[in-house]
Amino acid sequence: MSISQHNTIDGLLSNINHTTASSHAWLWNFIYVLLILFVIYHLYAYYQHFKEIQRVKHIPGYSFYSYFTLRLFNPEQDFLFSPRLQARNAKKFGKENIWRITIGTNTVCFAVHPDNYKEILVTKDKYFRKHPLFNNMNIPHHVKNLFTDYGDGWKRHRQLTKPSFSDEVLSLVLRDHISYIAKRLVEKMWENRDKSDTIIINNWINRVAIDVIGRAGFGMADLDAIGNENERMPLITKTIFQVLSAGLLFKRKHIEAFTKIFFPEKYKMVFKEWPNILFNIVEKRENEIKLESESGEIFKSNLISQMLLSKREDDRQTDDTYTKYGFTKDEIVANSHAFLLAGWDTSQNVQIWMFYLLSKDKERQEKLRNEFREQVGESGIDFSLYMDMDKLTYARNVVSETLRLKGPAPTNSRFSMQKVEIAGKMVPKGVTIEMKFCISQTDPDYWGNDSMEFVPERFDRPEVIDMLKENKFIFCPFSAGKRQCIGKRFAEIEILSILHQVITSFELECATEGEIGEVADVTMKPSRDIYLKLKKLN
Numbered sequence: 001m002s003i004s005q006h007n008t009i010d011g012l013l014s015n016i017n018h019t020t021a022s023s024h025a026w027l028w029n030f031i032y033v034l035l036i037l038f039v040i041y042h043l044y045a046y047y048q049h050f051k052e053i054q055r056v057k058h059i060p061g062y063s064f065y066s067y068f069t070l071r072l073f074n075p076e077q078d079f080l081f082s083p084r085l086q087a088r089n090a091k092k093f094g095k096e097n098i099w100r101i102t103i104g105t106n107t108v109c110f111a112v113h114p115d116n117y118k119e120i121l122v123t124k125d126k127y128f129r130k131h132p133l134f135n136n137m138n139i140p141h142h143v144k145n146l147f148t149d150y151g152d153g154w155k156r157h158r159q160l161t162k163p164s165f166s167d168e169v170l171s172l173v174l175r176d177h178i179s180y181i182a183k184r185l186v187e188k189m190w191e192n193r194d195k196s197d198t199i200i201i202n203n204w205i206n207r208v209a210i211d212v213i214g215r216a217g218f219g220m221a222d223l224d225a226i227g228n229e230n231e232r233m234p235l236i237t238k239t240i241f242q243v244l245s246a247g248l249l250f251k252r253k254h255i256e257a258f259t260k261i262f263f264p265e266k267y268k269m270v271f272k273e274w275p276n277i278l279f280n281i282v283e284k285r286e287n288e289i290k291l292e293s294e295s296g297e298i299f300k301s302n303l304i305s306q307m308l309l310s311k312r313e314d315d316r317q318t319d320d321t322y323t324k325y326g327f328t329k330d331e332i333v334a335n336s337h338a339f340l341l342a343g344w345d346t347s348q349n350v351q352i353w354m355f356y357l358l359s360k361d362k363e364r365q366e367k368l369r370n371e372f373r374e375q376v377g378e379s380g381i382d383f384s385l386y387m388d389m390d391k392l393t394y395a396r397n398v399v400s401e402t403l404r405l406k407g408p409a410p411t412n413s414r415f416s417m418q419k420v421e422i423a424g425k426m427v428p429k430g431v432t433i434e435m436k437f438c439i440s441q442t443d444p445d446y447w448g449n450d451s452m453e454f455v456p457e458r459f460d461r462p463e464v465i466d467m468l469k470e471n472k473f474i475f476c477p478f479s480a481g482k483r484q485c486i487g488k489r490f491a492e493i494e495i496l497s498i499l500h501q502v503i504t505s506f507e508l509e510c511a512t513e514g515e516i517g518e519v520a521d522v523t524m525k526p527s528r529d530i531y532l533k534l535k536k537l538n
């Protein structure tokens with residue numbers, strides 16, 4: 001082979017390499033451009049989304065992070081995060097209308113008007129069911145509970161769980177558990193304050209809510225998360241929420257498999273240990289009821305015992321596939337789990353927000369304290385005082401105002417079972433319909449120009465009293481209609497009792513700088529720990 005031949009071949013090879021390199025460069029440039037366009041598109045879409053949030057006034061917690069997470073992983077929730085379509089529809093229709101958004105094959109409807117909530121929750125409720133995504137939060141998965149079931153199944157659950165929330169049970173729950181927990185809280189909070197008399201309110205209220213649901217709900221009389229740093233329940237509860245709330249994004253089978261592979265400890269805790277704990281409690285309560293059939297009042301002051309005692313009045317049901325008159329043990333386990341899901345995080349977050357808002361307002365604390373001193377005896381709030389609507393009016397206003405501004409359920413959803421007309425618009429079959437309570441609860445058209453401020457006195461304004469008498473759907477933090485929160489009074493006695501003990505024991509001062517953001521998780525929670533400085537009162 002001659003040198004010139006070599007040269008020619010080398011030349012050819014180098015030519016080929018050069019061509020390949022330049023075609024790669026072209027490809028890379030193309031990919032870069034695509035990436036840049038992708039980023040620009042999302043920035044623009046996020047900007048539109050952000051503008052839309054401003055326009056609809058107040059949807060808490062929709063962050064940059066949630067925008068991407070939900071866009072990527074949850075097509076069913078895409079309506080929240082498809083700003084262009086949402087903005088276009090919102091502009092086209094007024095707030096009286098249902099916004100109907102279609103993305104690909106997905107249609108989601110969006111209601112922000114109280115009259116529309118009424119149609120969905122009451123007048124046309126038979127066309128809707130609870131959202132199927134909630135089923136992902138059940139343990140065990142195949143057993144339904146009050147929170148997730150619908151139709152006749154739900155009716156039976158509601159009938160059998162109703163006695164657990166009767167006057168008699170709630171007054172026992174308050175007397176035997178909540179009063180004790182409230183007193184223990186103020187003792188322990190003071191004992192564990194730091195050198196500058198400061199505490200993190202989130203941690204303490206977390207323990208309160210666990211002790212309340214554990215003792216009053218499940219009858220775990222020796223549970224003491226407030227007094228015991230090493231108590232396992234806070235960790236279990238936190239993990240259950242972490243793992244199962246992913247159920248609102250992913251399919252259950254994926255969450256279970258994913259957790260089993262990547263977080264085996266969490267998997268064991270949520271899917272093995274927790275159901276076992278509940279099952280053992282149910283069996284223990286069953287034996288106690290048998291043993292104490294005469295004087296067993298103490299064992300009945302919890303929701304599980306009441307479910308065990310509960311019998312169906314209606315015996316037309318002749319289906320032998322489940323226990324004819326009462327719940328099966330599996331169902332009691334499933335419903336107890338529902339009480340934890342529905343009753344722990346909600347009550348906890350209301351109380352954290354409430355103390356945060358009050359800690360910035362010493363005058364209102366004093367007003368509250370005076371009412372408590374006048375109306376509440378040594379032993380704390382009892383059930384008859386709670387039931388007397390002419391008493392504790394300011395305290396009730398404080399709770400309502402917290403729920404209005406920071407209600408733990410800022411949005412409520414339903415799933416349409418057939419085509420149905422709402423606000424003159426056709427809601428198709430099989431779509432999500434979201435009711436944005438947080439928008440109507442802060443709309444200046446209803447609440448005035450101070451609608452975003454913490455003003456408990458507003459609930460005494462004649463125009464607000466008249467407005468709510470006329471249309472209760474303007475303020476329904478516990479929802480409305482036949483599926484409204486069954487634990488409403490349970491939550492209220494808990495919140496009022498804790499409020500009473502804390503406010504009469506301490507003057508609170510906010511020791512956290514800056515604003516506290518809102519995170520729309522399963523419930524709406526504060527974005528970070530809140531430090532409060534305590535001044536002990538005599």
Ligand code: HEM
Nearest residue numbers: 146147342343346347409477478479483484485486487491
């Ligand atoms: C401040 C605290 C609470 C708030 C704001 C709250 C709010 C709500 C809301 C908005 C719903 C949905 C209703 C619907 O779908 O229309 C609900 C349902 C429910 N809540 Fe609560 N809740 C609270 C505390 C509790 C507590 C303490 C318990 C139990 C001990 C509880 C048990 C339930 C149950 C079992 C359901 C399902 C009822 C059904 O579908 O029939 N909640 N709650």
